[in-house]
Amino acid sequence: MKQHGLWIVFLAWLSTAAVAEFSGNVALEAFLFTEDAQFEKQFNDNLTVSFQPKWSGEWNDGDDSWSTELFLRADSEDDGRNHADIRELMWLHLDGDNEWRVGLNTMFWGVTESQHLVDVVNQIDQVEGIDGEDKLGQPMLHLKRYEDWGVVDFLVLPGFRERTFQSVEGRPRLPLLVDGDAATYQSSDEDSHVDYAIRYSHTIDDFDFGITWFKGTNREPEFNTALDSNGQPILIPHYAQMTQLGLDAQLIDEDWTWKLEVIHRDTNNIDFEALTGGFEYTFYGIYESDIDLGTLVEYSHDNRPEGSRGVFDRDIFVGARLAFNDVQSTDLLAGFVVDTEKQSRSFRLEGNRRIGDSWKATIEAQVFSNVDESDPLIAFEDDDYLLLEMAKYF
Amino acid sequence: MLKLKFVLLFSTLALNLPSVLLAQTAEEKGLEVATAARVYDRGFSDFTADMVMTLKNKNGETSTRNIRIKTLEVEGDGDRSLSIFDEPRDVKGTAMLTYSHGLKPDDQWLYLPALKKVKRINSRNKSGPFMGSTFAFEDLGSQEVEKYTYSLKGEEACGEWQCYVIERIPAYKHSGYTRQVAWIDKEGYRIVKAEYYDRKKALLKTMEGSDFQQFLGHYWRPGTMEMINHQNGKSTLLEWKNYEFKTGLSDRDFRSQALKRLK
Numbered sequence: 043m044k045q046h047g048l049w050i051v052f053l054a055w056l057s058t059a060a061v062a063e064f065s066g067n068v069a070l071e072a073f074l075f076t077e078d079a080q081f082e083k084q085f086n087d088n089l090t091v092s093f094q095p096k097w098s099g100e101w102n103d104g105d106d107s108w109s110t111e112l113f114l115r116a117d118s119e120d121d122g123r124n125h126a127d128i129r130e131l132m133w134l135h136l137d138g139d140n141e142w143r144v145g146l147n148t149m150f151w152g153v154t155e156s157q158h159l160v161d162v163v164n165q166i167d168q169v170e171g172i173d174g175e176d177k178l179g180q181p182m183l184h185l186k187r188y189e190d191w192g193v194v195d196f197l198v199l200p201g202f203r204e205r206t207f208q209s210v211e212g213r214p215r216l217p218l219l220v221d222g223d224a225a226t227y228q229s230s231d232e233d234s235h236v237d238y239a240i241r242y243s244h245t246i247d248d249f250d251f252g253i254t255w256f257k258g259t260n261r262e263p264e265f266n267t268a269l270d271s272n273g274q275p276i277l278i279p280h281y282a283q284m285t286q287l288g289l290d291a292q293l294i295d296e297d298w299t300w301k302l303e304v305i306h307r308d309t310n311n312i313d314f315e316a317l318t319g320g321f322e323y324t325f326y327g328i329y330e331s332d333i334d335l336g337t338l339v340e341y342s343h344d345n346r347p348e349g350s351r352g353v354f355d356r357d358i359f360v361g362a363r364l365a366f367n368d369v370q371s372t373d374l375l376a377g378f379v380v381d382t383e384k385q386s387r388s389f390r391l392e393g394n395r396r397i398g399d400s401w402k403a404t405i406e407a408q409v410f411s412n413v414d415e416s417d418p419l420i421a422f423e424d425d426d427y428l429l430l431e432m433a434k435y436f
Numbered sequence: 437m438l439k440l441k442f443v444l445l446f447s448t449l450a451l452n453l454p455s456v457l458l459a460q461t462a463e464e465k466g467l468e469v470a471t472a473a474r475v476y477d478r479g480f481s482d483f484t485a486d487m488v489m490t491l492k493n494k495n496g497e498t499s500t501r502n503i504r505i506k507t508l509e510v511e512g513d514g515d516r517s518l519s520i521f522d523e524p525r526d527v528k529g530t531a532m533l534t535y536s537h538g539l540k541p542d543d544q545w546l547y548l549p550a551l552k553k554v555k556r557i558n559s560r561n562k563s564g565p566f567m568g569s570t571f572a573f574e575d576l577g578s579q580e581v582e583k584y585t586y587s588l589k590g591e592e593a594c595g596e597w598q599c600y601v602i603e604r605i606p607a608y609k610h611s612g613y614t615r616q617v618a619w620i621d622k623e624g625y626r627i628v629k630a631e632y633y634d635r636k637k638a639l640l641k642t643m644e645g646s647d648f649q650q651f652l653g654h655y656w657r658p659g660t661m662e663m664i665n666h667q668n669g670k671s672t673l674l675e676w677k678n679y680e681f682k683t684g685l686s687d688r689d690f691r692s693q694a695l696k697r698l699k
Contacts, residue, residue: 188693299558324558326563326564327561332564334564
């Protein structure tokens, strides 16, 4: 009864205090693999449905607003992808040159295409994609302050979100299963450690840059091997503490856009630097059409010792972006990554096209080739896939 | 003192010269009209409006875009403007911020709601189509005087008004046009019609403005603008609704990082 009362109050508030806007999408996704699975129990084809509704509203002439965004996926094969998340559930208050945000939120820092080194506030929703662009909502108290000399963001991050991992049926996945529930932490506060972040960013003519500092639980786990109850080897994620200093910068000069991200990360085990930098050069209106062709080149370097590096350690990314500028907003991004030391290659293609007024078709393909035994990508060697998605927006 | 004498002498001489030598050139007259039109339009402070774009291809199939526009007048520089997309639904929440300048390239940012990312974008692509329509980015941008060189071609009746016929040649880089011809009414500086000539100097597009409304007893704005592309048979009808002037917008509403909080 008490619960009902609360719901009624909540709904009444929704309908009166704030003009609610509703939008979102429902999507049907088909995963098709070209080769048989590398590991037992992994699926070969898969059909899934996702639902992403958003609500928002405002009061006090827009000085106060609330917004929420949910994400749900039902997966026919992979239990690890059957999940729901609150990407956003936030109250925003505007007070002159200050913006206050309280609640769950997702944010994006950085400029490069091939990987996102600086972007460390949100945990990755890894079962949604290996590119790190799907993220879990992070509890935060966030103050954004505008000054003549730039913008400063102060974040207090109570509570930690664990990374999502594929189940035994999941594909692509690591060779050993990850038992996320058994995760260990360096801090005795475990997943309730309070993290902090500060970002200073500024625009000077055609130059934009940001400097970030983060202290708290590393979102990227290390893995320890263990045996499960059946005596099978499994991976247990370990979340260490880290301090990270990051820089992201972008310069626009005519047809060129130069991009750079650099980090210094300090953990108990290791201090290291990593960078991703490159450019995008665009040919506008190629062959007297409306089509723009962007060419992208980025190099990534990671100075950790061999064996403990990330996937992008000595890698070159070369890509092409086609924007058709047509009624259906058709676009295509194709790129490949080559490891300059191990010669492993992976190719990726992403395309989008609107169908009618409210549908969107997406195609995504990934091919791994010539993967070296010592490359972390070896786990995905047989996981070349084609993904087709049809989404209805409302 | 000596200088003043010179001026006086010069003026006296000038007054006695035959009027044909005194007459302004077509270029000077064109610039004068363009400057007067700009001066007439200054002082609006800010405005908001809703824009409905109907794109039509040569088979008559249509597609609609709904965009909210907010514009802030900036002293001594181009205007700042925000476009917030409501439809098509897959781009709902996308917002574009432009700080327009005279000959210098505009500053432009795009907010991508799917990634929650504010991206500084290259504004070099002035001649590209806006949202797949027959309007190019440069057709919808802030019209600073220094963006063109002008020439007055004549005066003629344009519907119910008398119009100046002005030829303007883009002075900024990367325009898709070699020239434009605009019919601007002499009373309220309404752009009644404009023709756009492509890089091969052929007629590419014609824009016609209609249903003009006056705001704050001074500023004229078109209720509809139709842009027809003569070369591919496509057209776009742009309907402006819910114009509001002096709404109290400020610099704070036009910050790139504030794009995230637009709904």
